[in-house]
Amino acid sequence: MALFLFFFLFYKVKTSIISNVYCIKEKRGIEMYKIVSKETLNSAVELMEIEAPFVANKCEAGQFIIVRVDEDGERVPLTIADYDREKKTVTIIYQVVGYSTELLSKKKVGEYVEDFVGPLGMPAPLHKCDHVVGVAGGVGAAPLYPQLRKLHEMGVKVDVIIGGRSAEFVILKEKFEEFCDNVYIATDDGSLGTKGFVTTVLQELIDKGEKIDEVISIGPLIMMKNVVNVTKPLDIPTAVSLNPVMIDGTGMCGGCRVTVGGETKFACVDGPDFDGFLVDFDECMKRQGMFKEEEHECRLKNAQ
Numbered sequence: 001m002a003l004f005l006f007f008f009l010f011y012k013v014k015t016s017i018i019s020n021v022y023c024i025k026e027k028r029g030i031e032m033y034k035i036v037s038k039e040t041l042n043s044a045v046e047l048m049e050i051e052a053p054f055v056a057n058k059c060e061a062g063q064f065i066i067v068r069v070d071e072d073g074e075r076v077p078l079t080i081a082d083y084d085r086e087k088k089t090v091t092i093i094y095q096v097v098g099y100s101t102e103l104l105s106k107k108k109v110g111e112y113v114e115d116f117v118g119p120l121g122m123p124a125p126l127h128k129c130d131h132v133v134g135v136a137g138g139v140g141a142a143p144l145y146p147q148l149r150k151l152h153e154m155g156v157k158v159d160v161i162i163g164g165r166s167a168e169f170v171i172l173k174e175k176f177e178e179f180c181d182n183v184y185i186a187t188d189d190g191s192l193g194t195k196g197f198v199t200t201v202l203q204e205l206i207d208k209g210e211k212i213d214e215v216i217s218i219g220p221l222i223m224m225k226n227v228v229n230v231t232k233p234l235d236i237p238t239a240v241s242l243n244p245v246m247i248d249g250t251g252m253c254g255g256c257r258v259t260v261g262g263e264t265k266f267a268c269v270d271g272p273d274f275d276g277f278l279v280d281f282d283e284c285m286k287r288q289g290m291f292k293e294e295e296h297e298c299r300l301k302n303a304q
Helices: 002-028 051-059 099-106 137-155 173-176 196-207 221-234 281-289 290-301
Strands: 033-040 044-050 062-066 077-084 089-095 114-122 129-135 156-166 182-187 212-219 238-241 257-260 263-266 273-275
Touching: 002 089, 044 051, 044 238, 062 089, 077 099, 077 114, 077 137, 077 281, 089 137, 099 137, 129 137, 129 173, 129 196, 129 221, 137 156, 137 173, 137 212, 137 238, 156 173, 173 182, 173 238, 196 221, 212 221, 221 281, 257 273, 257 281
Parallel strands: 129 156, 129 212, 156 182, 212 238
Antiparallel strands: 033 044, 044 089, 062 077, 062 114, 077 089, 238 273, 257 263
């Protein structure tokens, strides 16, 4: 009985938090989340700036939001790529890969999204040091951008390595150039920068004797795992950002559980940033592929 009461009260508290976020819009009786600008970054990735005053006022680098395009839409977690407290806007960058992101892509400037919940998760644990290298793969450049910019504002020297399949898929290069001392590019086909992987460039910097105090790596799981394989033998602290399956974003569903240092953590409330040395990447990759069949069926259904 006591256990039942505990979980009941836990559920009520969590539900109350979520309800308070949603009721702001309901009390005002208006559609809050207006799309104020939109940009196509490449054939698969788009940037959208959304008017979300409460999120913009509270969010920090490393946190994320959950967006619903319409009343019947699924909850899509997206890391905050930028924010402007004066304009009261939050910028998200998303890859158009499924039904919900296709719906989001069809939205035009001046239109609205149904829900924009956040900020969620913990802010990135940034601290003062001499030199940080950011390593981004694909859309991982989006959540990395506010973290490196914040470190630059703290007086830290920051460099970035951006990877992509080809030049087309290297995003935010010009934005990083505004404050990074060095912007390195790696592409699979050699169409821009070094031909090879981001780890190739990182290893070259280390081999040249570059003193690196910390690495922040955000991108595909296999990329982050390989970055850690480079840094861990040299004991270069490495933070990674995890994006497992996520539903409620408040720690209730357990879908985003990951193993860090032998302990179960929830990426939505304990993360999304963790010590890369402690993350069980193999387990993360296995869990990430659990719903491939359902995702395929969803795409087939919505393509009809």
